[in-house]
Amino acid sequence: MRDGIVPAANGVAQTPEQDPVEPPSRNYRTVALIIACAMFMENLDATVLATALPTMARDFGVRAPEMSIALTSYLLALAVFIPASGTMADRFGAKRVFRLAIVLFMCGSLACGLSPTLPMMAAARFLQGIGGAMMMPVGRLVLLRSVAKRDMVSAMSWLIMPALIGPIVGPPVGGFIVTYLDWRWIFWLNLPIGVLGVILVGRFIADVRETEAHPFDPMGFVLSGIALGCLLFGFEMASRSGGGTVAAPLVAIGLVAGAFYLRHARHAAHPILDLSLLRVPTFRLSVMGGSLTRITQGAQPFLLPLMMQIGFGMSAAQSGLITVATAIGSFGMKGVARRILRRFGFRSSLIVIGISSACSYALCGLFRPGWPVAGMFAVLVVSGFLMSFQFTAYNTIAYDEIDKRRMSVATSFYATFQQLMLSLGICIAALVLHLSMLARGHTRPAFPDFTTAFFVVTAISLFAFFVNRRFAPDAGAEMSGRG
Template structure:
């Protein structure tokens, strides 16, 4: 670990605010967009059911670049990279607002993703290196608080801006915050580098990135891109081949991007695979619900955004219950039971119709938010809890990648199911657009429930030996 920098009192006081603001920008942007997708589709003359690429382009870019964030910060310095990340994110926001076609918007979202992939990993790295371990829990808790406010404010603000201004403002509001962040980064961000220059596994990075990209495009090919099944199979097999080549190579080199030895820790292996498959349902939730409310049920953007408040609020309120519940029941029982409950609640959205009482819909969303929050906390904590200090950094980086990738795959899968059922409207199997949404939620819920079989592979005592449970881990 490098020696701690000599921070003056003002920098030590302001640094957590700078990182927290960057975190807030990122989480707000991730939630404010979903409510605006139908309005954006109308303005760009696109089908609102095929707008998932706007979300996936950002998340996949973030997932691709997270593994390189630590090496880039050590190579060029944290101040320069953090400043560049905020600048890229802000420029991407401006380009999004100026976009006049779906392809331009997707390209602008990729620029945003380049900045987003570096903002939070580098921000956390600065905090880790700049403060003593005794201050770390307090500082990290302060930094993650805005991440909880983003999902609470984002959908409502997005719906309000779309209804009373235009969708362009969901991106333009990032600009003044970004300018302030750029100034603060240049003025107060310490320029830290690693104690020694490590080699970056460029070949492994290319193979792992190609695998993620090809598999995601394959799923997109079933939905928005409407590729022939032969091309989808070729893309899927190509992605799996790149992934196999990566792991075979990683097992024979000294410093791979992610070491296969990580999976010798049972809790890590179960946590990573559980994250990947359990999030296929919950990852699609923020994308599918605003579409259901606006496109199928006729809600206004503002009303759809406000309907998401119970989901985010319940997620915040249930967080303090995660630690005592897990300590009492154990990870195996909590995760297997909670995964079944999460899948059942997702499937229950398939019962929502035009005659469903609004209060009952809000109750369903609140329950989903609470169960989802407990799921994320338990999954992420069990993944890292038994790793030693030497492998914790690599394990945490892989977890961050898997979280982003799983959400992208969840949105792509949900959109593919919705597109498939929508194409059957009027053919006897699906009667209406609402019916297509109902069948999609039922399928997504069942797929999520299957992930419970993964968590049943945990032993009852797994996670109890280590007492490093931190309910602030989320995402």
């Protein structure tokens, strides 16, 4: 890296004049695991909280729907601060910003656990969201700057675990905490994990940074914050019963602000979300294919537990024990992703496994009480394996052609679209479920409604096939080990 200081294998920093070809990555598994644990804390917290909202509403003396502000304040912080994460990492150093993100998340967690009222809870969640907004893209940036290309697939397979496992294990963990402990432990459990994370970041992660940071883009920050905040908030409201009247104007405002941002970005020297990154073929295709696939990933943790609890009559804990199969499949992928990519390459692997993954999730829509539990469990294990592979591949190939000096803006750009598509997946699933109920005259979701919703979201992800075909046959050859 010409414009930064790269840590040597012996821990001694090398100057830019030495210009090593690649950063050493003997400890890349340690680095990836530290970052993954911090991100797992964030992902688990979000899904556990949803389970505890009714109990929290009772303690705060408010109606359960009013607790939605605890979720939306966090989403708002993500929307506003994710685009700024790359600039902050360049200016202050990725290691320092990542460690600060963990501290902010811990402070927000402590404040959430001590909150006596709903307004204080919303403020604490916003603070927590600022930390979460920095953790996701900056954590990925730390890994990209610390790991050689040849080890990127293995490192990314560790890193995507939190996003896949957190939403799956969240409901049963939340049910256990609410049933046997106090809901405040949802937030307090983050404190020892965060303290350990801060210590490990200081011990094992090198301070790799750019020597020349681009100036901050205040107008872009405001416009992107309004656009993304309204879109995420709108998608979130659309996924709730009766939220359509609020969702429509929010989405409209978000689209208008987004149009103004596009106009601004064409003239700004260093826009906060750099659209010129889409001229890089592998990055553009990864964003497009990954976005289509993430709609399914966002919808699945919403649809599956709901179907298990309403259709099968299971408790949150019982459904969680079945859906944890997806997490098991994700773990199984970790050891074989690099071997598959080395043998078949990114293009062929994404084409075949993309189709297989969509079909396996569509099969979940056919679950019925007559199915043996072992059969449903097996389908979910396979689904988790295939989905985990896809995101390992997409998250890796995205940075194959990105210049080292643009890694920070690329990670914030990618994380922004990732969060937007996950929220859109929930919105689409909820909308299709609602429309299916109206068409069939159902007052509550039935199995045919869930089947329709599963089929629609997986059909959307199947369109990634046409995107995957556009990858060059030798794309990511150095990363996969085929080069």
